Amino acid sequence: MNKLLDLRFVIGLFFTVVGLMLLVFSLTSATVHSPVNTWSGIVFTIFGVLMIILSFQKDANDELLDENPNRNTGH
C-alpha cells in the first residue's frame, strides 16, 4: 500500500500502462501502421519502468536532500 503513495511508482505505472497500450495498438491495429505510436509506446514504457525501478530505491527519494535537511535553516 505504501508503494502506491510513492509518486514515482504511480507515474511509472501510468506511463507503463499507456506505453504498453500504444505498443499493442500499433502492432494490432488494422489501419496503416503508425511508427509514432510504436516509438511513443516504447519511450513511455521505458520511462514508466525506470520510474518504478527508482521507486524501489528508497534512498533515491532523498538523493537531492541534504545530509541534514535542517542544517541550513539559518534562522
Place this chain on the structure above:
Amino acid sequence: MQLGAIDYSIIAIYFLFVVSIGFLLKRKVKTGNDFLMSNRSIPLWITSLAFISANLGAQEVLGMAASGAKYGLYTTHFYWLGAAFAMIFLGIYMMPFYYGSKARSVPEYLKLRFDEKTRTFNAITFAIMTVFSSGISLYALAMLMQTILGWDFNVSIWLAASIVLVYTYMGGLTSAVYNEVLQFFLIVLGIAPLVYLGMHQAGGWSGIVHNVENAKLHLWKGMGSASTNPMGVDGFSLVFGLGFVLAFGYWCTDFLVVQRAMISRSLNEARRTPIIAAVPKIFMPIIVIMPGIILLALQKTNTGFDLPTNVNGQVDYNMALPTLLQKLYPSGILGVGITALIASFMSGMAGNVTAFNTVWTFDIYQSHIKRNASEQHYLNVGKATTIVGILISVATAYVARQFNSIMDLLQLVFSFVNAPLFATFFLGMFWKRTSANGAFWGLLSGTGAAAITHGLTVAEGKGGWIANVHEFYSGTSQAFNIAGIAFIVCFIVTALVSMGSKPRPDSELFGLVYSLTPKQTDRAKRWYKNPLWLGVAVLIVTVILNIIFY
C-alpha cells in the same frame, strides 16, 4: 477531430489514476495543516515540478503555442526574461522570509511584516481571483472539447469539476501537487512527439528558417522600437514591464506558485525549489512555443494547416495546438495529446482551488471569523471550502459562457491589483523603514494608477474609457506599461507614506526584513545543493540562450 476507442481508453485511465491518487492520499490527511499545507513534507523533486506545473495550465499550453504562431520566437521572452530571473531571485532572496517566518501563505507574511488590513486586502483579492481563474479554466476546457471533439458543454463542465472535486477533497493540497507532477510528464511526453513530427515534416530547423519570416525567429532583434518587432513592444517596456514588474510580481508574490515551495521539507529545499524549477522552465519553449512556429512553416509547405477564424472574423491562434494534434497525430498518441490538454485544464483548476482553500481558511476564516478552533475544525472548513470553490468555478464557467466580456473585465481588474504587488513586497523585505500604512496605501494607489493608465491609453481598440491620451502599438505593450506605472506609483507612495509614519521596532521585524535577518550560510558541499551556485548556473544558461537566439 475523431477519437477512437484507444484514445478514450487513455483518457479514462488518466481519470482513474487522478481519482485514485486522491483516494490513496486520503488516509494521510488528518489535520487542516495536512490538507492545506501538506504538513511541509513534500520532497524537493516534487515541489520543483509542481512549482512549474502550477503555471503550466491550459492557458499556458494553448496560449503559448498561439503566441508562438503570432509572435514567433519573441514569445520566449515570457520564459527567458519573464520567468528564469524572477524564479532565481525568489529562491535566493525571498524564500528565506516566506519559509523562515513560518507564514502559511503569502497574505500571512504580509500580516507578519505589516498588519491585518494589508493581509486582508491581499487575501480577499487573491481568493476572488483564484476561484474565478478556476472557473475560466473550466469554461475554456468545455469550449475546447466542444469545438474540437464535439463533446457536450455541460458534460465536460460537470465531469471535469467532479473529478477535480474528488481528488482535491480527498487528498487536499498533496493530491493536487501529485497530479500536477503527473500532468507535467504527460504534457512533456505527450507533446514532444508532436514537435518531432512537426519538425520532421517542416524539414527540420533549416526548413523552419527557410519558411518562417525572419522577423519571427529572433528574441532581441528589432526591440529598439515597438514598430520593428512582431510583439509591438519596445525594449524598455519589455525589460522593465515584463522582465521586472510582471515577472517578479507573479513568480515572487503569487501564492499559487509560491505555495509549492512553501510545502518543502526544509528551508534549503524551499530555496532550491524555484531554482530547480527554472531548469525545465527555460527549456519548456520547445514543448509549448515551438508547435506554433512549426505551424507557420507547415502553412507554407502544406495544405490544411490554416487556422480557423473566431466569431470576430480574426485568426484564432488558440487553435494552433489543436490543429497540429488533428493533422499530425494518429489515433493512439492522439489520445495522449488530448489527455495532456485535459490534464492541463484540470490541474490549473485544482491548483487555483487549493490555493483558494488555504487563503480562505487561514487568512479570512481563521483570522476574521473563528480563531483558536481545533485542527479538525479547520480541516472541515478546508474541505467545505473545496466544495464551495468548485461550485463557484462551475457557476463562473456558465457566466463566462453567457457574458464573455464580464470575464475579460474581471481579468483586467485582477491585473490592476497584481501589478503593484511586487513593489510592496520588495520594499517590505529590503527596507525596514517600510510601514504598514505605507504598504496599504501604496497597494491601493498602485492599483488605482493601473486602472487610470488603462483608462487613458488605447491599444488594439481596448482601454481609453476616460480619454485617449496615448495609443500603444499593441495590447502587450499596453499591459507591460500599465504594470510598470503601477509599480512605480506603488513604490513612491509606499516610500513617502512610510517616511511620514512611525516604523515598527527592529525587534518585531527579525526574520522578516533582509537587514535584520541572519544571512543564509549554505554549507552544502556540492554546488547543486547550494541555492546561490545553482542559481548562478541557471542564470548563465539563460543568458547564453538569449545570446544564441538574439
